[in-house]
Amino acid sequence: MSPGWSWYVIVIVAINILGCVWLLWWTGKRRPGDPAPTDTSHIWDGDLTEYNKPMPKWWINLFYITIVFAIGYLVYYPGLGAVAGVGKWTSAGEHAADKARDDAKLEQTFAPYAGKSIDVIARDPKAVTLGRSIFNNTCATCHGSAAKGAIGYPNLTDDIWHWGGTPDRVLQTVLDGREGVMPEWGKVLTGMGGDNAVDYVVAYVRTLSDPSTMQNNYMAAQGKPLYDGVCVACHGIDGKGNQELGAPDLTDNYWLYGNTSESMRQTINSGRHGSMPAHRQILGETRARLAAAYVWSLSHPDGKPPTATR
Structure with a gap:
């Protein structure tokens, strides 16, 4: 004042x-x-x-x-x-004192789960209940109350993990966040293959999930060399992606931003920037573990990891 x-x-x-x-x-x-x-x-x-x-x-x-x-x-x-x-x-001092007192009570509740792997925590029904409460208060804004996600926000109930689905990788995502960047490739591709280059690449990407559709597919045939020259660095020659970069697998039926031709063209032309905030400072490590354990339990109801994670 x-x-x-x-x-x-x-x-x-x-x-x-x-x-x-x-x-x-x-x-x-x-x-x-x-x-x-x-x-x-x-x-x-x-x-x-x-x-x-x-x-x-x-x-x-x-x-x-x-x-x-x-x-x-x-x-x-x-x-x-x-x-x-x-x-x-x-008022700020009183709030801080009240928060410190309540945090001390919460730490007593969370203490049994400190340092434990999230797949171990996920086997404890009480811990999963705590994790669901933390998730609903913190994560549901983006991923939805059912964790099904939305356009641009991943579905957390399936077995598709762009940054890796092991317990350590999931926990790292929650604690430290992720920055997924798809560069703008429209001008580059147009310079390489003409005005229809982006449509060619879209056509080829669609064949990655079913290589048999390449037969007699003119547009896909034109898109393959363009893909090999630009996209293969992140998504791989077989389109399986790269979890170290957060580059998605293009051979499955999961599309974070939708699989319409318009959406795919926009992704290639203008790029995408997906940001998962770091929650280490927001939640603290133990509460973040509980939230991650709840997420883990959604795709591993039996408490066991799948035979292969993507």
């Missing part, structure tokens, strides 16, 4: 307090010439009489005590602009 606004608040508070004191003093005393308390001349129905009796002293004194309390409160707590108050209380 700037000094000007601080003084504005102080002046307003002071005027209000002094105004209350003056109002009590002015209205709480009788003046010469005032009618007697029982002499207002306002009578109804013969015996209903209006009185002008002042409030009793004890009542007025309670108002003064309230004003004194308010002044003491403003001295102790920060109620006068930027003045901190002698108690040095702040």
Whole structure:
């Protein structure tokens, strides 16, 4: 708060307090010439009489005590602009103290799972329940409450893992995040193969899941050398991808951004940038392990890894 606004608040508070004191003093005393308390001349129905009796002293004194309390409160707590108050209380400090106290309680709950592998944690139903709560509070915004994902956000319930599906790789993804970048290749491919180059590559990529469709496929045949010259570095000559780079397998039926021709052209022309935030600082390592264990349990309901992970 700037000094000007601080003084504005102080002046307003002071005027209000002094105004209350003056109002009590002015209205709480009788003046010469005032009618007697029982002499207002306002009578109804013969015996209903209006009185002008002042409030009793004890009542007025309670108002003064309230004003004194308010002044003491403003001295102790920060109620006068930027003045901190002698108690040095702040809402941020109270929040930090409450958070530290609650974190200590949570750490007792999470302590049994510290350092354990997520596939081991996933076999404990209580741990999976805790992990689901952490997931719903932190991860469901992107991956959905059922962890099925959406366009641009991976489905976490299947066995397809672009960055690797071993317990250590899944945990690393949660703790440290991932940055998946597909460069813009439209201009490069156009320079290599003409205006239809991107469509040629799209046609060839579609054949990777079923090589038999290459037969008599003119567009795919034109796209293969373009793929081999540009895309093979990340996705491999067989299109199986590279988990070290997060390059997806192009031979399965899973498409993070959709498998329409329009979507695939956009991916090649403009590139993609998928970002998974790091949660080490957000959750702490043990809570991140519990969330990862819950994710692991979704695709490994029997607690065992599949024979092969992609």
